[in-house]
Amino acid sequence: MRVFLLLFFVLVSKTLAVPPIDVQEEAVFDTDQVVLDEPAAEEEVVVVEEQTVGANPVQVETDDFEEPEETVEEVVAENPCLNHYCKHGKVCEVDENNMPMCVCQDPSTCPTATGEFEHVCGNDNKTYDSSCHFFATKCTLEGTKKGHKLHLDYIGPCKYIPPCMDNELSEFPFRMRDWLKNVLVTMFERDEENNLLTEKQKLRVKKIFENEKRLSAGDHSIDLLTLDFVKNYNMYIFPVHWQFGQLDQHPVDGYLSHTELAPLRAPLIPMEHCTTRFFTECDTDSDRYIALEEWAACFGIKEQDIDKNLVI
Numbered sequence: 001m002r003v004f005l006l007l008f009f010v011l012v013s014k015t016l017a018v019p020p021i022d023v024q025e026e027a028v029f030d031t032d033q034v035v036l037d038e039p040a041a042e043e044e045v046v047v048v049e050e051q052t053v054g055a056n057p058v059q060v061e062t063d064d065f066e067e068p069e070e071t072v073e074e075v076v077a078e079n080p081c082l083n084h085y086c087k088h089g090k091v092c093e094v095d096e097n098n099m100p101m102c103v104c105q106d107p108s109t110c111p112t113a114t115g116e117f118e119h120v121c122g123n124d125n126k127t128y129d130s131s132c133h134f135f136a137t138k139c140t141l142e143g144t145k146k147g148h149k150l151h152l153d154y155i156g157p158c159k160y161i162p163p164c165m166d167n168e169l170s171e172f173p174f175r176m177r178d179w180l181k182n183v184l185v186t187m188f189e190r191d192e193e194n195n196l197l198t199e200k201q202k203l204r205v206k207k208i209f210e211n212e213k214r215l216s217a218g219d220h221s222i223d224l225l226t227l228d229f230v231k232n233y234n235m236y237i238f239p240v241h242w243q244f245g246q247l248d249q250h251p252v253d254g255y256l257s258h259t260e261l262a263p264l265r266a267p268l269i270p271m272e273h274c275t276t277r278f279f280t281e282c283d284t285d286s287d288r289y290i291a292l293e294e295w296a297a298c299f300g301i302k303e304q305d306i307d308k309n310l311v312i
């Protein structure tokens with residue numbers, strides 16, 4: 001409903017790199033400000049990975065920590081940390097051999113959060129001032145069971161999230177599917193010069209765009225959405241595949257990990273209380289990954305319409 005509309009503006013405005021539509025919305029939903037991506041295994045990645053939706057690492061400039069030294073000669077060797085990328089929660093420091101290394105960031109060195117919207121809630125149901133504070137804390141727990149289990153659950157301070165009832169759960173995919181379709185159509189409408197969609201994708205979206213029976217963007221009753229899904233089922237196949245491809249990036253393997261799902265999940269949870277249950281149940285074989293087949297089934301796409309070629 002409204003929630004999807006807001007999230008929709010954010011994703012679209014982000015993708016199209018236009019200024020935020022509304023400052024307040026941006027403030028609440030701008031996932032750029034919050035780190036959701038949690039590159040797991042690798043300690044020190046030199047090449048910065050391609051950015052996915054909402055994965056803009058908030059990094060502290062290492063310069064901030066250096067004492068200005070008056071006595072240093074004019075010829076200052078290039079800072080070895082300059083191009084050294086550390087994962088969230090770590091910062092680069094130079095060892096005695098002038099080699100860069102990543103060490104846990106002291107949470108107290110994180111920029112002070114300027115508002116509630118910067119707070120994040122961990123799966124320990126503890127509110128952290130910002131994602132920087134969260135990942136710095138997680139880093140200090142590295143190697144412990146507690147640290148391993150700790151994840152960023154959602155954006156915003158921890159709050160009471162009411163249990164998701166069965167009837168509410170069944171309505172969730174209808175709203176989300178409709179929303180996905182509208183995101184794509186809006187991208188298509190605005191995608192004049194930037195080539196966000198490939199030619200093939202554009203053709204598919206064009207069909208949806210030109211479909212006169214299409215529901216206009218906005219809030220619709222579940223009855224209407226249900227009817228539309230039955231009547232215009234074919235319009236929904238591509239958007240569901242497309243969103244999967246957007247999330248399946250690290251690595252591109254046909255499975256969504258918890259981390260890959262985070263850019264979609266984290267801003268949604270505080271507003272749509274069925275989000276967690278929906279994605280948990282989506283993983284029907286409980287292997288903690290959502291495969292394309294599982295994803296498509298969750299959104300009511302028939303088995304014979306699942307097509308890996310639609311994902312890219």
Ligand SMILES: *[C@@H]1O[C@H](CO)[C@@H](O)[C@H](O)[C@H]1NC(C)=O
Nearest residue numbers: 124125126157158159160161
């Ligand atoms: C999490 O914390 C919030 C706010 O402190 C509280 O209202 C809520 O009941 C807690 N949830 C759980 C599951 O303990």
Ligand SMILES: [Ca+2]
Nearest residue numbers: 248251253255
């Ligand atoms: Ca993946």
Ligand SMILES: [Ca+2]
Nearest residue numbers: 283287289290
């Ligand atoms: Ca699975």
